[in-house]
Amino acid sequence: MAAVLRTRITQLLGIDHPILGGGLMWLSDARYVAALVNAGCMGFITPRSYASEADFRDALALCAELTHGKPFGVNLTLSHRPEANAMVPRWMDAALAQGVRIFETAGHAPAELIAALHRANAIVVHKASSIRHALSAERAGADAIALVGMEEGGHPGTNELPTMLMGALAQGQFSVPVVLGGGIGRGRQLAAALAQGLDGVLIGSRFLVCEEIRTHPRYKEHLLTCDEHSTVRLLQSLGSTWRVLRNETARQVQAIEQAGARDHAAFGDLISGTTTRDRCYAQGDWQQGMASLGPSIAFARRIEPLQAIVDGLVAEAVQAIAALRAITATDALDAMNSMEQKR
Ligand SMILES: Cc1cc2nc3c(=O)[nH]c(=O)nc-3n(C[C@H](O)[C@H](O)[C@H](O)COP(=O)(O)O)c2cc1C
Numbered sequence: 045m046a047a048v049l050r051t052r053i054t055q056l057l058g059i060d061h062p063i064l065g066g067g068l069m070w071l072s073d074a075r076y077v078a079a080l081v082n083a084g085c086m087g088f089i090t091p092r093s094y095a096s097e098a099d100f101r102d103a104l105a106l107c108a109e110l111t112h113g114k115p116f117g118v119n120l121t122l123s124h125r126p127e128a129n130a131m132v133p134r135w136m137d138a139a140l141a142q143g144v145r146i147f148e149t150a151g152h153a154p155a156e157l158i159a160a161l162h163r164a165n166a167i168v169v170h171k172a173s174s175i176r177h178a179l180s181a182e183r184a185g186a187d188a189i190a191l192v193g194m195e196e197g198g199h200p201g202t203n204e205l206p207t208m209l210m211g212a213l214a215q216g217q218f219s220v221p222v223v224l225g226g227g228i229g230r231g232r233q234l235a236a237a238l239a240q241g242l243d244g245v246l247i248g249s250r251f252l253v254c255e256e257i258r259t260h261p262r263y264k265e266h267l268l269t270c271d272e273h274s275t276v277r278l279l280q281s282l283g284s285t286w287r288v289l290r291n292e293t294a295r296q297v298q299a300i301e302q303a304g305a306r307d308h309a310a311f312g313d314l315i316s317g318t319t320t321r322d323r324c325y326a327q328g329d330w331q332q333g334m335a336s337l338g339p340s341i342a343f344a345r346r347i348e349p350l351q352a353i354v355d356g357l358v359a360e361a362v363q364a365i366a367a368l369r370a371i372t373a374t375d376a377l378d379a380m381n382s383m384e385q386k387r
Contacts, residue, residue, distance in 0.1 A: 045084065045355040048362055049234075052221035053243040056167060056188055057146060058115060060084030061358050062244025063234070064190065064223055066171065067119025067148055069093055069198075069336065070321045071257055074103040077117070078110035079256035079350040088119035088148040091135035100135060104142040117169075118144050122151035132157065140164050148190065155184035171225070171246070173201035175213050178222075188221040189214075190246040195227030197249040197275065197287050197338030211240040229343030231360025238361070239368070249338040254350040260328030263335075264347050272342040278334075279315075282308065286315075287338055292331035293319070 047060035054062050065072065065080040067088040080087030089107060094100040107116050118139040122129055136157075139147070147161055150171040158168050162185055170186035172178035173196070178189045191214055193207025194200050205213075207226040214222050224237040225246030234245050251257065253267050270289070277287045278297050282305075288294050297314050305311065313319055320333030373379070 045358050047084065049358060051243040053188060053223055056221055057086050059086050061354060063354060063357065064246045065251055066225060066246050066248045067121065068248055069317065070325055073258060074107035074110060075258065076256045078107050081111045081114050081116045083351040083354040085354055086117055086146060088117040090119045092121065097134055097138060101138050104139060108142060115146055116144065117146040117148055119148045119150065120157060122154060122157065124152040136160065154181055158184045158186055173203040175217065179217065182218055182220055186220060189218060190223050190225050193226035195338050196225060198336035199286055200226065202283060202285055211237060211242055215241050227338055227340045229340030231357040232364045234357055234361040235364035250340045250343055251350060251353060253344040253347050254353055255347060256350050259325040262328030263324060263330050266330040267341055267344055270341045272339040274341060275337045275339050282306065286334060289335040289337040293333055
């Protein structure tokens with residue numbers, strides 16, 4: 045698909061389409077990120093998914109090979125627990141050594157990380173789930189913002205506001221490019237983000253059924269049966285909201301939470317990431333594990349190459365924009381301008 049939608053984010057990141065694939069724990073590996081990049085988008089490898097730094101370095105090298113010199117990105121998610129961030133500087137150095145210069149940061153207190161990345165001449169897209177956090181990331185130097193609403197699969201923070209409203213609230217508040225995420229799965233929504241004056245979209249859930257995502261076929265087949273009610277937000281009461289697939293584990297977690305549990309230990313292995321990786325993603329037992337997922341999975345109709353999904357999104361966005369032009373009277377802008385002058 046030709047580069048037909050040019051915005052400040054396509055310019056900043058040197059990509060064809062204003063579409064970013066957000067980092068996906070366990071799933072955004074070299075093959076998937078390379079597929080995003082080769083489809084004209086930007087993707088981010090998640091170092092936390094790898095058992096060792098050496099495995100992460102191998103993934104970086106493989107992604108460089110598969111993208112034939114095109115830039116690709118790395119996701120650095122910061123935990124609110126300092127001990128869980130001990131490896132972040134090493135992952136950053138490993139990525140920089142491989143030539144990576146585009147990073148998606150997410151999570152708690154990113155200012156120091158943004159400064160360190162800038163010292164290495166990297167571009168930082170910071171993902172935030174509230175306007176307040178996004179503005180403070182911009183003040184800390186983020187080069188672009190990914191603003192996510194409560195529809196987001198994974199960890200949308202304590203934000204209760206939907207993506208469409210977040211997009212509208214963002215207008216006029218930022219000087220850096222802003223992309224909108226959470227619940228995006230149609231080209232018309234990309235057109236809507238652009239109509240809101242934003243620079244593109246960030247997608248996770250909709251891409252989970254692409255061929256290049258490495259999960260068990262049974263899991264992908266199950267995702268095709270999901271609709272917009274197939275996900276649930278849990279753990280709000282602990283301040284660590286998590287939007288996941290409605291399955292047996294989610295029901296058990298909900299029951300423990302509703303019974304008054306107030307710390308993570310009460311959930312034991314139910315919320316352990318390796319259960320999701322091993323039982324759900326690797327073995328295809330989709331009833332087991334907390335599988336990050338948002339309602340935009342409802343838009344997934346078939347398992348297909350990522351390129352086909354991206355091309356469909358861009359084509360639909362262009363059609364939507366053309367349809368808007370067709371219903372706009374040719375002299376509409378003149379009429380608006382003269383009304384403005386009279387005010
Ligand atoms: C399976 C899955 C895993 C995710 N893991 C991470 C992660 O490790 N770090 C992160 O910053 N965001 C993570 N996210 C959030 C995505 O990067 C992205 O912000 C989100 O998927 C966008 O919302 P959507 O799912 O409604 O498209 C994850 C999302 C999903 C669906």
